[in-house]
Amino acid sequence: MDKLAWAYLRADQAIKAFSLWQKMIQEGPDSTLARKSFVQAKLETARSLRSRKMINPALVQLKDALKLVNDAAVIYQELGDIYSEKQEWVNASFYYEKSIEFNPTDKNVRALFRAAKTRARSFKG
Numbered sequence: 591m592d593k594l595a596w597a598y599l600r601a602d603q604a605i606k607a608f609s610l611w612q613k614m615i616q617e618g619p620d621s622t623l624a625r626k627s628f629v630q631a632k633l634e635t636a637r638s639l640r641s642r643k644m645i646n647p648a649l650v651q652l653k654d655a656l657k658l659v660n661d662a663a664v665i666y667q668e669l670g671d672i673y674s675e676k677q678e679w680v681n682a683s684f685y686y687e688k689s690i691e692f693n694p695t696d697k698n699v700r701a702l703f704r705a706a707k708t709r710a711r712s713f714k715g
Contacts, residue, residue, distance in 0.1 A: 591614055592623050595610040595614070596631070611624050615628060615658060629655060633652075633655075635648075636649075636651040640672065652668055663693035663699075666688040667686065670682045673706075682706035682710075683710050689703075690703060
């Protein structure tokens with residue numbers, strides 16, 4: 591069923607693809623694979639939107655992913671990256687910190703978190 595969901599996504603039938611992954615995550619079979627694919631597909635969709643300067647729809651995709659898979663460090667990092675790009679440092683530091691909760695050994699995200707937190711403090715005045 592995972593391959594079918596990817597086929598739907600590649601055929602511009604994202605609603606069918608994400609619905610199928612959601613069903614697999616909630617009911618099985620192979621919810622682990624479905625979680626991984628769902629996160630990857632949401633990430634790819636958000637990055638594609640972001641590359642076309644469609645930032646708010648990208649944010650919607652990522653936050654939608656967190657409703658079903660709320661422990662995906664990569665999604666939190668991507669949100670942090672977007673908010674950093676927008677220079678919304680408080681939001682960026684929040685999402686980087688959440689990413690660290692689920693992947694505490696990622697030195698890159700730790701550095702991004704520190705930078706965003708420093709910038710957030712400097713803007714508070």
